[in-house]
Amino acid sequence: MSARQRGRGRGDRRRPRNRAAQGDSLVGQRLTLDIEDVAQGGHCVARHDGRVVFVRHSLPGERVVAEVTDGGTGSRFLRADAVEILTASPERRPSPCVYAGPGLCGGCDWQHTSARFGRELKTRVVREQLQRLAGIEWDGEVEAVPGDEEGQRWRTRVEFAATPRGRIGLRRHRSHDVVPVDDCLITVPEIAATGLLGEVVETGVTGVDVAVDSAGEVVAIDLPIRRSSSGGGSAAEDAAHRDPVPNVTETVHVAGRGDRDFAVSARGFWQVHPGAASTFVTEVLDRLRPQPGERVLDLYSGVGVFTAFLADAVGTDGRVLGLEGDARAVQDGQGNLAGLPQASLQRADIGRDGWQSAIDDGLDTVDLVVLDPPRTGAGREVIGEITARQPRAIAYVACDPAALARDLSYAADAGYGVTSLRAFDAFPMTHHVECIAILSRVGES
Missing domain, CATH: 2.40.50.140 (Nucleic acid-binding proteins)
Known part of the structure; x- marks a missing residue:
């Protein structure tokens, strides 16, 4: 991730x-x-x-x-x-959120219907995008992810904005205007319990970034982040001046494979639905079935979530290489892989000049690929580079069905077809949906 x-x-x-x-x-x-x-x-x-x-x-x-x-x-x-x-x-239905509606908060799209029907609407969108852009007839459905309350109380990370008078709120749809809020129904209860949403922040604060980790610990960071110069103190104090954003600990549970803890920046990327990370890792491992001794490439690897679990699966005779463009995530990820000598995580700007050399230096062959790109997708060049290495299977984790469909069409041109595709409602009450597609060479199961 x-x-x-x-x-x-x-x-x-x-x-x-x-x-x-x-x-x-x-x-x-x-x-x-x-x-x-x-x-x-x-x-x-x-x-x-x-x-x-x-x-x-x-x-x-x-x-x-x-x-x-x-x-x-x-x-x-x-x-x-x-x-x-x-x-x-x-x-x-009447919206349970008083801030959802015309001219109000732009965070949610479907508070005026049930979570169940919201998934039906997302299912229609995924089907249409796959058929129109990739020629794929998908008969699946968007599935619920464990950990929300009928679409509410699931979001563990959110960036609130502040009005000029210091009231905390959320932005209007397609606008920089801020709507003050006393609660946000899609956030986990720990955020409301802080009392932050009823407070007035100090002058100069433009917003507050809030993260709640797997243990329920809350970290709130005033924005913009102010980095003071080093005061010539200890090494630890100097490091705090250079990077004032703390890490939090997130736990991922995979049935039959145990729990793993991951350090991640409180402002770094992490799946905001509490059930998402475990659901996605489980799906990828179950479908790819990595074998001892295999070589695996993990693109857009973040802090090494897939990397770590894949390393467990391929064992000490295997090899897993994670590539990620964000320096803080790479630093955290390298720590998260401690004790896994068969795994490494390196910084690489995927899709830009020279990124392929990192693969050549780290893996002698590629049996499996996992990629979890940003909303814009991987693109033709990255898909071409992956398929040219002839892995036996590819897991594509996508947060935009249009970008996924486009990239699946590129993969089809290279001889890779979809053997499995599931979609998950990791962002209830919004239009966002997460898909996981498994690809293999046409003619191979």
Whole structure:
């Protein structure tokens, strides 16, 4: 699980839009719309005067009054919020969160329906993306992950923002504006119990990053992080000045393989659903079935979660090489692999010039590959490099079904087909979904 900032509210930078090309603004105009099916991104599709409208806070089959939030007379599509429900879906429910709705917090997409139906909506999205982009007909379903309460109280890491007056809150959808909140229903109870969300932070603090580890310990870090210069103290004190963000300990349990603890930065990447890490490691190990003596490549390895469990499986006669681009994650990961001489974790900017040499230096052959790339996916070059080494199987852990489908099509061009694909609801009440695809050479099981 890599040290990217996936699922933490720090999305890719948006390209600036050409306002002139949008024509006269339609923002604020109200449209009566018939909602069609769900689309990727936490909204549903409607049409108005031959133009697609992406409507949040709606459900398939509804008739709504929607207020345009983005777009103009020259736009190819519009964005809108459903502000009045004329004909409700049977799956609609009153939102249990008072901060979910038009113009409010942008963190959740589906508080107005059940976690069960949220998984159905995600299932439709995964199926559509796989079929359209990779020609794959998938008949699976998005599965629940153990550890939430009907889609609530699961998030163990969250970055809160602060208003100019110091109130803690969350950002509006597609906005830097902050909505003050007294609770967030998808966060674990330990976060609400801190009382942080009712406090006013000191001047100059723009937000607070909160992490709750596997033991329930809470770490809260004021943002921006202020690194003071070394005061000439002990080595430990100097190190604290250089990097004031502490580590926390996360435990991963895999049935039949025991528990492992992992040190990870409180601001580093970790799966935010408490059941996700164990679920994903179990799925990868069960499907790949690593054998003693095999050579394994773990790309975007983060702090070495897959690396460590794979090293256990291949034994001291095997070899596991983890590659990760984040320096702090590599440092933590190397410590996490102590006692596993058959495993190593190195820093490499995967997909950039020279990263392939790290593989050549670390492995004489590649039997298995695990990759867990950022939301943008691995891309053609990385998929080509992996498949050229002819591993017997590849496990692809993906947080974006469109990027996954694109990369699966690249793998198919190289002679690798999907033998298993499961999808997991690791981010309930949001549109995000995690998929794990297992690939092998066509004609081999």
